[in-house]
Amino acid sequence: MQKVERNIAFHTAMSTAFPQPAPGTAPSPGPMKVEPERLRSVLGITNVMGHDSPSQSVRRVENVSPNQIALDNFAFSPTPRTVSAGVEVTWINRDDVPHIIVDTKGTFSSRVLDTNQQYSHRFATAGTYNYFCSIHPKMTGTVVVT
């Protein structure tokens, strides 16, 4: 059974291990005894296909390269991100909403980043840099420069 509410899809399926009676047809739940040739027809074995949709605001976090940080689903990922001094770190906005990256000590700040836009900052000095999104201040992250 499938049901979609807004952008959340629910999927339920028959048991893949022990056949169960259909809801309401047996006095209690419990495995049914069936003939071996009937077994596949009463187990929940099927093929499922999926694909990414750029219009969905909830997506899996995409892989990022070692010096990148993704903004995805209102979170920075990964955090903390550890890099060596002198390395340029790039943030990429994978959300459908804009974000602005601001260092808590005011040493760097991005412009407004719309979907798929990037911002880069080179960290010259070792230390721990905490930053946040000035539009959504609960979004926080850390870069550790070694």
Ligand SMILES: [Cu+2]
């Ligand atoms: Cu934000």
